[in-house]
Amino acid sequence: MDIDIHDFRDIDPGDRVLMGPGPSNVPARVIQAMSAPCVGHLDPYFLSVMDETQSLLRFLFQTDNPLTIPVSGTGSAGMETCFVNLVEPGEEVVVGINGFFGTRMTDIVRRVGGQLIRVDGEWGRAIDPEAVRRAVQGRSPKLFAFVHAETSTGVCQPLEDIASIAHESGALLLVDMVTSLGGMEVGVDSIGIDAAYSGTQKCISCPPGLAPISFSPAAVKALDSRKNPVASLYLDMSMLRSYWGPERKYHHTAPINMVYALREALRIVAEEGLEERFARHHLNHKALVAGIEAMGLAMFVPEPERLPTLNAIRIPDGVDDMKVRKALLNDFGIEVGGALGDLKGQIWRVGLMGHSSCRKNVFTFLSGLESILRSQGVKVRAGALEAASAVYAEA
Numbered sequence: 390m391d392i393d394i395h396d397f398r399d400i401d402p403g404d405r406v407l408m409g410p411g412p413s414n415v416p417a418r419v420i421q422a423m424s425a426p427c428v429g430h431l432d433p434y435f436l437s438v439m440d441e442t443q444s445l446l447r448f449l450f451q452t453d454n455p456l457t458i459p460v461s462g463t464g465s466a467g468m469e470t471c472f473v474n475l476v477e478p479g480e481e482v483v484v485g486i487n488g489f490f491g492t493r494m495t496d497i498v499r500r501v502g503g504q505l506i507r508v509d510g511e512w513g514r515a516i517d518p519e520a521v522r523r524a525v526q527g528r529s530p531k532l533f534a535f536v537h538a539e540t541s542t543g544v545c546q547p548l549e550d551i552a553s554i555a556h557e558s559g560a561l562l563l564v565d566m567v568t569s570l571g572g573m574e575v576g577v578d579s580i581g582i583d584a585a586y587s588g589t590q591k592c593i594s595c596p597p598g599l600a601p602i603s604f605s606p607a608a609v610k611a612l613d614s615r616k617n618p619v620a621s622l623y624l625d626m627s628m629l630r631s632y633w634g635p636e637r638k639y640h641h642t643a644p645i646n647m648v649y650a651l652r653e654a655l656r657i658v659a660e661e662g663l664e665e666r667f668a669r670h671h672l673n674h675k676a677l678v679a680g681i682e683a684m685g686l687a688m689f690v691p692e693p694e695r696l697p698t699l700n701a702i703r704i705p706d707g708v709d710d711m712k713v714r715k716a717l718l719n720d721f722g723i724e725v726g727g728a729l730g731d732l733k734g735q736i737w738r739v740g741l742m743g744h745s746s747c748r749k750n751v752f753t754f755l756s757g758l759e760s761i762l763r764s765q766g767v768k769v770r771a772g773a774l775e776a777a778s779a780v781y782a783e784a
C-alpha cells in the first residue's frame with residue numbers, strides 16, 4: 390500500500406478535561422517518567438523499579454499480600470486474570486449484577502466454565518446482602534465476585550456484609566476496584582478481600598495499560614491447589630509470580646515504560662496520602678452534586694449509595710444527550726461519558742477521578758453544563774457555582 394508520509398502529522402490531541410468514566414487526566418510527572426530510557430525486563434534497575442511498584446501497590450490496596458502485581462493489560466485484563474486463575478470448570482461462582490461490569494463478569498465466568506449463581510440487583514442501587522445470603526443457601530460456591538464501584542451507574546457496593554457471607558460459606562471474595570482504587574477506601578485486608586483488581590487510568594491517573602492485582606494467601610492457596618492448569622498462559626498468576634518474585638523467571642516482556650509510569654503515579658498518590666486523597670475525592674463530589682441539584686437537575690443514585698469518583702446525573706426530559714456532550718467537548722474541552730446499555734440517553738456519567746478530581750474541574754463542568762443547557766432552551770435554576778462554592782467554604 391502506498392502512503393504519503395506528509396499526510397501523517399505529529400500527534401497533538403489538544404487539551405482535554407477528562408471527566409468521563411476514565412481515563413482521567415495524567416499528571417506531567419507521570420508522562421515524564423514514561424519517557425525515561427527503556428531498559429531490559431531483567432535489568433537490575435528495572436528489578437528495583439518492580440519491587441518499589443509492588444510496595445506502592447500494597448500501600449494503595451491497604452494490604453500486606455505478597456502477591457500484589459500489575460498485570461499487563463487494562464482493567465478488563467485484571468477481571469479476566471482473577472476469574473481464569475481462581476475458577477475451574479464446574480465450580481460455582483456467585484456474581485452480583487447491578488450494572489454493565491457485573492454483567493461482564495458473568496460473561497467471563499461462562500467462558501471459564503464456571504457455574505453461575507446470579508444475584509441480580511436494580512441498576513442504580515447497591516445489592517442487598519440478604520439477597521446474596523438467600524442465593525447461596527445450601528450451595529458451596531468457590532468464589533463471590535462483586536463490583537465495588539459500578540462505573541456504569543455510579544453505585545458504591547458496601548463490602549463488609551458480603552465478605553462475611555462469602556467467608557461463612559467457605560468461598561473467596563473477588564472485588565472489582567477499577568473505579569475505587571486510589572479514590573476511596575478499599576481496605577483489602579481489613580474487610581478480608583481475597584482478590585482485587587483495578588486499572589491504572591481511573592483514580593490512579595496513569596495512562597491505561599496495566600491492571601494492578603492483589604491475591605490474599607487464601608487466593609494463592611486456591612491457585613496452588615488447582616486441578617487443571619490455568620487456561621490462559623499470559624494471565625497465569627503462578628507464572629507471573631515467578632517473574633515478579635525473587636526467581637525473576639522470564640514470562641513475558643514487561644511493558645517497561647508503563648511500569649515507570651505506574652510507579653510515578655503511585656508515588657504521587659503516596660505523597661498526597663490516602664486519607665487526604667479520599668477526602669479530596671469526597672469534597673469535589675459533594676460540591677458537584679450541590680451544583681447539579683442547585684440547577685434543578687437530579688442525581689441518578691440515592692445519596693448514601695453514591696460513588697465519589699463517578700457521578701451519574703439524570704438527563705432532564707427533552708434534552709438531547711449527544712448534543713450536550715458534543716458542546717461540552719467542543720466548547721469547553723470537557724469529556725464526560727454517556728450511559729451504557731439500557732440507561733443510554735438517561736444519564737451522564739461525570740468522573741471525578743484522581744488528578745481530574747479538583748475544584749477547577751467542578752466549576753468548569755458546572756458552568757459549561759449550565760450555559761449549554763440554557764443555550765438549548767432548557768430552564769435551569771441559577772446558583773450552581775454558588776452552591777458548589779458553599780461546599781468548599783464549609784470544608
Ligand SMILES: *Cc1c(COP(=O)(O)O)cnc(C)c1O
Nearest residue numbers: 463464465490538540567568588
Ligand atoms: C473501566 C472498568 C473496567 C474495565 O477496565 P478497562 O481498563 O476499560 O479494560 C472494569 N470494571 C470497572 C468497574 C470499570 O470501571
